[in-house]
Amino acid sequence: MPNDFNTFYGELRMLTMRLRRAQRDESMTPTQIRDLEKKANALIDGYSGDWLHYADASYDACTSTESAFMREHNRAMVGLMALEARRPGEQSITRDELVRRLRDLKETFIRLDRTIPTRVQTYMGSYAANLAYIEEELAGLAPAAAEGRAENSGCYLATAVYGSYDCEPLWTLRRYRDEGLAKTAAGRAFIHCYYATSPAFVRTLGRVHAVQAPIRALLNIWVSRLEARGYASQPYADPDSTAA
Known part of the structure; x- marks a missing residue:
């Protein structure tokens, strides 16, 4: 798992862009959507670098509370994007x-x-x-x-x-x-x-x-x-x- 924020963010952005694309792409299967969500969450859970340095270079390193918050925030946003791509009947949920x-x-x-x-x-x-x-x-x-x-x-x-x-x-x-x-x-x-x-x-x-x-x-x-x-x-x- 990447510990450099730029590498982590780049990989996460690619996965979330695919989830957003799935909201319009009816050819994306429920299994593919679930896999994207799992990969994004695994990436978020595995990241151990600093979450805030990109917002302000003068910031001190993240506290454990801030890191836990950012991890839950990102998981929630991924979960919401995954649900937006699925509808009853259309996407087998x-x-x-x-x-x-x-x-x-x-x-x-x-x-x-x-x-x-x-x-x-x-x-x-x-x-x-x-x-x-x-x-x-x-x-x-x-x-x-x-x-x-x-x-x-x-x-x-x-x-x-x-x-x-x-x-x-x-x-x-x-x-x-x-x-x-x-x-x-x-x-x-x-x-x-x-x-x-x-x-x-x-x-x-x-x-x-x-x-x-x-x-x-x-x-x-x-x-x-x-x-x-x-x-x-x-x-x-x-x-x-x-x-x-």
């Missing part, structure tokens, strides 16, 4: 298996978003777009399961705007969601509408600064009002620990 793997990836991206090391976050951003894509896929594959507890789903738009699911504005907004909106019929209807529309918005415009800036300004005003009403900006855990 059952609907139940696809739903299970998407849910597993959703939990992984949530965990990554909550534990992203500071140095990594400076150039990687959040996983809001990945979570939005997965939520859309789950909604299409298993609508009842996706809607089951919408009030505990991820705040996709707000996460994309603020760059993290765990930060003071999101803690306030999530408290308001669970302790305010979810207590009334009108509030629950708003929550349902928000989670039905925000994933598509995030996928399309969630990374556009010109769109993020005015939304963030409006959210800041709303968050301040909520804090004045008693919705604290202290760390908050969703009622369902597996929630987005």
